[in-house]
Amino acid sequence: MHLYHELDAAELPDADFDRLVHQLRDLEAAHPELADAASPAEQVGGAPSSAFAPVQHEVPMMSLDNAFDLDELRGWAERLERRLGDKIPSFVCELKFDGLALSVRYEDGQLVRAATRGDGTTGEDVTHTVKTIGDIPHILPKSAPPVIEVRGEAYMRLSTFEALNKAQEKAGLQAYVNPRNTAAGSIRQKDPQAARERALSFWPYQLGQIVDGPTLDAHSATFDYLTSLTFGVNEHSRVVDTIDDVVAFIEEFAAKRHDLDYEFDGVVVKVDDLETQRVLGSTSRAPRWAIAYKMPPEERATRLIDIPISIGTNGSATPYALLEPVFVGGVTVTNATLHNQDIVAQKDVRPGDMVVVRRAGDVIPEVVGPVLSERDPKSTPWEFPIDCPVCSRPLVRPEGAARHRCPFDDCPAQVRGRIEHFAQRTGMDIEHFGERTVDLLVSAGLITDVGDVFNFDLEELRQFEGFGDTSIENLRAGLESSRTRPLGNAVFALAIPHVGSSNGKLLAKAFGSFEKIAAATVEEIAAIDGVGPIIAESVVEWFASDTGKTIIQKLHDGGVRPVAPEVSTLEPTLAGKSIVVSGGLANYGRSDAKTAITDRGGKAPGSVSKSTFALVVGNDPGASKVTKAEDLGIPILDEAGFEILLATGDLP
Numbered sequence: 001m002h003l004y005h006e007l008d009a010a011e012l013p014d015a016d017f018d019r020l021v022h023q024l025r026d027l028e029a030a031h032p033e034l035a036d037a038a039s040p041a042e043q044v045g046g047a048p049s050s051a052f053a054p055v056q057h058e059v060p061m062m063s064l065d066n067a068f069d070l071d072e073l074r075g076w077a078e079r080l081e082r083r084l085g086d087k088i089p090s091f092v093c094e095l096k097f098d099g100l101a102l103s104v105r106y107e108d109g110q111l112v113r114a115a116t117r118g119d120g121t122t123g124e125d126v127t128h129t130v131k132t133i134g135d136i137p138h139i140l141p142k143s144a145p146p147v148i149e150v151r152g153e154a155y156m157r158l159s160t161f162e163a164l165n166k167a168q169e170k171a172g173l174q175a176y177v178n179p180r181n182t183a184a185g186s187i188r189q190k191d192p193q194a195a196r197e198r199a200l201s202f203w204p205y206q207l208g209q210i211v212d213g214p215t216l217d218a219h220s221a222t223f224d225y226l227t228s229l230t231f232g233v234n235e236h237s238r239v240v241d242t243i244d245d246v247v248a249f250i251e252e253f254a255a256k257r258h259d260l261d262y263e264f265d266g267v268v269v270k271v272d273d274l275e276t277q278r279v280l281g282s283t284s285r286a287p288r289w290a291i292a293y294k295m296p297p298e299e300r301a302t303r304l305i306d307i308p309i310s311i312g313t314n315g316s317a318t319p320y321a322l323l324e325p326v327f328v329g330g331v332t333v334t335n336a337t338l339h340n341q342d343i344v345a346q347k348d349v350r351p352g353d354m355v356v357v358r359r360a361g362d363v364i365p366e367v368v369g370p371v372l373s374e375r376d377p378k379s380t381p382w383e384f385p386i387d388c389p390v391c392s393r394p395l396v397r398p399e400g401a402a403r404h405r406c407p408f409d410d411c412p413a414q415v416r417g418r419i420e421h422f423a424q425r426t427g428m429d430i431e432h433f434g435e436r437t438v439d440l441l442v443s444a445g446l447i448t449d450v451g452d453v454f455n456f457d458l459e460e461l462r463q464f465e466g467f468g469d470t471s472i473e474n475l476r477a478g479l480e481s482s483r484t485r486p487l488g489n490a491v492f493a494l495a496i497p498h499v500g501s502s503n504g505k506l507l508a509k510a511f512g513s514f515e516k517i518a519a520a521t522v523e524e525i526a527a528i529d530g531v532g533p534i535i536a537e538s539v540v541e542w543f544a545s546d547t548g549k550t551i552i553q554k555l556h557d558g559g560v561r562p563v564a565p566e567v568s569t570l571e572p573t574l575a576g577k578s579i580v581v582s583g584g585l586a587n588y589g590r591s592d593a594k595t596a597i598t599d600r601g602g603k604a605p606g607s608v609s610k611s612t613f614a615l616v617v618g619n620d621p622g623a624s625k626v627t628k629a630e631d632l633g634i635p636i637l638d639e640a641g642f643e644i645l646l647a648t649g650d651l652p
C-alpha cells in the first residue's frame, strides 16, 4: 500500500489493487472489530497531504440564528406565524451539541469524503480522521441512495474526556481544556491514529445533498431514515406542536444540563414540515425555519471563604476569591480572580458572603456578585490590605494605576518568581530545582537573587526534610550542566523587562556574551532586526543597574559560562523571509526547525500574518494557523517542501 501510494511504484495492476481494497472494506464492514485506521482499506490516498484539501459543499452548510432568551425565541415563532399566515407549524426540538460540524458524503454506499463546515461553502477534507469515529459507518446498507451527505456534530463524550485527562496526568502531560476543543483538534490533525486514540463520537442531525433519495415530508422522518442507514441518532429529539412545548423542552434540558455524557449548550428548534421549510427559505446566512436557543452561562452560588492577595513575579498584588468548591459549567471552581480593589468594591463581595459564580464554556470563572438576602447583617465592606501578605511591608497603588503592588524587589514572592523563571526549562533549565527547593532556600535566606543560585552551599540543604545525598548530588549535576546553557536562554532567564526568549536569542546571536551585551549602546541593540527601542533601553538599563551588575558578577563567580551561538555559515537563502512552522516534523524538533530557518537568515515567528512567506505543517498543526494561511493565500508546505525551501530559498 505504501509502495502504491507514496512511491508510485505499484506492484499490482490497478484493478487488482482496487478489488483487494473493496474486499477488505467488505470484510471490515462485516467485522468492524477488525477495522483499523492503518488498514489499507482506510487509506484515502497514502500519507495525508501537507494541509487539508478544500472541499466544496454542494449544499451549503449554513449556520443558525441564535436566540439568547425565551422572548427572542417567541419572537422568532411569531415571525414564522406571520409569514405563514394562520398555519402554525410543528417544531422539532433537538439538543445543540457542542462539538465540530461535519458533512459526511457517501457515494454508492461508501464513505468517500468527510469535511468540516469551513466558511459554509468550502470546508476541509478530514476524511482520514473522521473514518476513525466509530459512530460513522463506512458502508451503508444496499438501500442507500447513490449520493447522500449526512451532517452532524463530532464530539467527545465526557467520560472519554475524563479518561483521556487521567491518562495525560499519569503521563505527566498537560490536561486538555475541554471536550469540544479536544474533539475539534483531533479531527483537524494529520495523524488518523492519534484521532482514533481520542475515541470521538458523532450525532447526525441533518441531510445535505441527496441524489435519488426517498421523499421525506418531515425533518423528524430524517431521524428514522438515518436509523435505517445504521446511524445512531440522539434519543432526545422531540416533535412538539406549540412554542410553549418548546419552552418546556428547554426547561427540562436546562435542568439536565450536567446529567448527560456529552455537552450541549442550547436547543436547536426546527420547523418539522419540510415543505414549510422550503416556503420559509433562508437568508444568506441561516435558514428562517430553525433557530438555536443558547442556554445562558451556568451560575451557581457558593460561599466566599476569603479574599486573599497574590503577589506576582513583578510585584503586582491581585485579590482573588477563595471559594468553597462548586461545580459550575463543567468544572470544579475553587478560586476566581477579583482583579483589583475597584472591582471588589464595585461587586461589593465580602468574605463570608454567598456569591454567585459563573462560567461559560472555556471562559475563566467569574464571581458575579453577592446573594444579598443571605448576607450577615453585621458584615462590613472588604478593605484592601495595607501590607504585602508575603513580606509584610506596605503595598502601594501608584497614581492612576488600577492595581496595587508590592514595591520591594526583595519581597520573597518576587525573588521566588524570578528564581523560578531563571531555572525553568526555557531559561537555565536547572534540573532538580523545583518550586519547593526554591521556596525553602528563599525562605531560609540562603538565596536572595538569581546570582546566588550557583553560589550557595549545597550542604545547607541537609537541614531540610527530604534532602539527602541523592537529592543534593542530583541538584549539583543539574547546576553543573546549566552552567553552559546557550547564551540566548541565559539572557532570557535574567527576566529583563520586555526580553522574551526570542529576544534573548537575538541578543545572544548579535553579541555573543553577557559582557558584550552589557557594553552595547541602545542604538547598537535597537539596530538588531526584530529588537525595538523599548527592549533596547530596557536591556541597557538592566545591565547598567546595580542589581544587573551584581547578578552578572555572581553568575561569573559561580562558574556560569553561557555558550555563544555558533555563527551560521549557511547560505542566507531565507533572508527577509518569514516562515511559520506548525505541528511536528519527522526530521526536525520544534526548535531545530526554527534554527534551520534563522540560520539561513529567515525569521520563524509563532503566528501567521500577511507577511508570512510560507506555513510549514507537520503532524497535528494548529488549526487556526492553517485556516489563517488559507484565508491569506499563504503557501502551505509539508516537510519535503520545507527542505526544498531551506535549500533553495524558493517554494517547491
Ligand code: IVH
Residues within 6 Å of the ligand: 061, 062, 063, 064, 094, 095, 096, 097, 098, 099, 100, 101, 117, 153, 205, 206, 268, 287, 290, 292
Ligand atoms: S442544524 C441549517 N442541529 O450548531 C441547519 N446544528 O450554530 C444546520 N449544532 O454549525 C445546523 N447541534 O455545528 C443543527 N441539533 C443540531 C445541532 C447543530 C449542534 C451546531 C452545528 C452548526 C451550529 C450552528
